[in-house]
Amino acid sequence: MLALVFASVALAGAADMPCFRWENFTTANGLPDNHVFNVAVDGKKVWAATENGLGLYENGQWKVYRPADGLAHRAVLFVAPDPRTGDVWIATMGGLSRFSAGRFDTYTQLTSGLANDVVYGVSVEGDFIWVATAAGGSRLNTRTGQWSLYNERNTPMYEIWTYAVNATPTKVYYAVWGGGVLEYDVKTERWKDYNDPDGETEIVLYKDQGLIHEVTTSVSYVEKDKILWVATYAGASRYDGRNWKNFLEKDSGLPSNFLNQVKAVDGKRAWFSTDKGLAYYDGENWAVYRPALDTHKPEMLVRDAAGKVTPVATETAPSHNYVLGVDFDGEDLWVATAHGLSHGVRVK
């Protein structure tokens, strides 16, 4: 208690960083599987993409969907609710599923124009469904049923393993695993790629001169601020259309350079899912939420702009250090981890 009081008084940065009470879900309390690849908040519903089924948390209850219910595959990698229609698009290891009021429709590489059945990501923008697959990008026009495929033959994509996609009204970004970032301009219908200027996998020769690394895992574009955030397996990047700002464990508050996802709040703030905890950046200060790496006790660390790291007392933490994804629920958070799903209830 004394430590908490001390931390609150001594640290302006820490005082401003969000604190949470973490409630964790595992198979013991209804989650379909403890390996949670991603999570999506959909109004009062929460969708959990797990290794063994799609979980829906609603009114305090879990409902589980598996292939017997019509889901394309039991391994669910990503979920994208469509706020306009209420439908949910589901990326799986065996195709793309659309869940609409209890009905699953599935698209595979054999039954439809989808490029490949290994679907890592999906993003909904208007009538278009943008899909990231192991064989390039795919786009479904839901009005006409037309599929458009994007690969090395019609984009500057030298590696076709697309790992994530983020579509907005003006830009669409693909995280290409091993191929940097691909940008589609909706107005001009042109593609552009962003790559690591030093081309090195282990070292950074030209920091802040381009994308931090080629192995990208996630993209998050803030349209109102025109800021692109990128997560890679060797750090994070922020791009304002002119300048790159890169973040590494050694010179930022990132707990690790190994990032599974970045989710932007706005052009200044973002959440990072790493293999060593969940991190938040408010533009100056950093916070990390996790079970401590050594003791596994709940831990919250705040790093201020000067680089000073201060612990903040907390009695709860996300269910595991290996964080794969996060989504916002008002001021609350939902966090997908390698061992359970966590609900971060914001504490004032």
Place this chain on the structure above:
Amino acid sequence: MRRGAWLLAAGSMALMAMATEPRAARYPSPVELTISPDGLRLYALCEGTDEVAVYDLGSGKIIRRVPVGRVPKGMALSPDAKRLYVTNSWSDTVSELDTASLAVVRTLPTGFEPNAVIANGDFLFVANRISNDVSVIDLATGLEKKRLLAGRGASYLAASPDGSRIFCTHIYPKIGKFRAQPESEITVIDASCQMVVDRYRLPSAAGVFHVTLSPDGKLGMAAQIRPKNLVPLAHVEHGWVIGNSISVFGEDVGEVVQVPIDELDRYYTPPFAIAIAPDKSVAYVSTTGSDSVTVIDIGRLVKFLRSLGPVERRTLANDLSASANYVVARIPVGSGPKGMALSANGKRLYVANRTGDTISVVDTAARRVVNELSLGGPSTLTAERRGERLFFQAAFAFHGHFGCASCHLEATFDGMSWDLEPDGFGKDYVDNRLLEDVGDTGPFKWNGSNPNLETECGPRTEKYFYRSESYDGEQLEDLVSFIKSIPLRPNRYRAATGELTAAQERGKAIFERTRRKNGTPIAVQDQCGYCHSGPHYTNQKLFDVGTGKATDRSPLIDVPQLTNIALTAPYLHDGSARSLEEIWTVFNPNDTHGVTNDLQKDELNDLIEYLKTL
């Protein structure tokens, strides 16, 4: 006269004859009716003449014919009755009529083939039959706000009395697994958030037509057919072809239950429109092929349903004796009854007789037609029109069981694979095909066993389908004339200018290619355009393309026409390919059905984009 000059003269005479020949007669073909809330006007939607005929109900006279878009299919009044909205199914628009001036004031874009419309607050909900969705149109801007995923062939809509829910039904079943039971659904939309919130499953139901709610909102009814396509078509006398029923749902009855309207020795097919009396005492069901309206006592129906256990409810639709518990009358009306409208006091029921071009006025107390309003149109019937009446009639089959239109729903197809007994039980499964543009594509049936439509529709139908004396010679000629005259609907994937998109152009090049990607030549008979040639994309010959099944008697397949191929899944002769993609991703492992295995996935997509334009 030299030979050339003679030919020229003959040609000129032929052209003159064509020029002086009267334009093909257009029959009004009323499909839907709506009465104004004040009871003074009756609106009759005429799909044959592309107009709304407006009756003054006091005089029974038409006071105005308002031209709308092409092939209008549905209409609805705004809640204040100041606007009438009409779906123009071939124009992909909704016409907005000012009911005071009876003029079209706006034309609003929709999805592909809008069939029904509901005006709900500031929005229109439009069921689009080809795009399988419901358009939500903002009436302030006239723009489509979004589309909601419906079932296949979204065609009819109804709103709950409080306007909170919209119900959508579908003319075609879902595309399911090969040789699986058909299934349809009632799509339930929350009108306030404009999202689909439920889907009532309708197992074994295929063509589902009108849906309606009782005035208190506690009872919903949807007209439907239940095809028995998995068993051989050999038991007409046992009712094992098509069942005609109503899906009943809502607070009064609990979960959806399918209720038969047939009798043990008589069928009433297909049920199309439903009107529920204001006092909820009875429901009226028009049965297009039987030229009648079935009257259901709702009190008796609900009581009967409440007496059933869960298993009995599930199997009720196949119990042809059940209708005696709630069907209280069959009212003969005109030819081809479709849409209906009840007067506000429930004393008069108006029935649109599509192929009769009349409106039957039924005294609901006496349960008989007391007047008939004419929609005009040609005074004589052409061979095509006589054939059209035959096509939609079920009178020729044993016990009036079914007619051509029972499978070729509204002269199209039903999206299902059938086991037709003349081939032998479990042999030669056949995918039902679209009838548009078939006239010049003989031989017929996928194995080419019927050299012409007269054989296909005449003795074959009489012996194997109807199991009773069928059409005489003149009738058969008329029927074939009608089938040959079925117009080809606009292709939604081809620009009006005929210009192809980049993907379609690439696909066209693949369709027309003569070499593989590695440069080796493709044998002429293996090129797409060899078999799929000519105006209908068929050379009308038989080939073995490796898609035959063990159940087929012959591997030879009559090359199918490709016009509007995008609409008619499933594919292949037996309906085993659920999508155009599967024709090549699943059923062409050895390049025997065209050379496609050297194509990348995006190239196959391009080919399909081109095929959809044909």
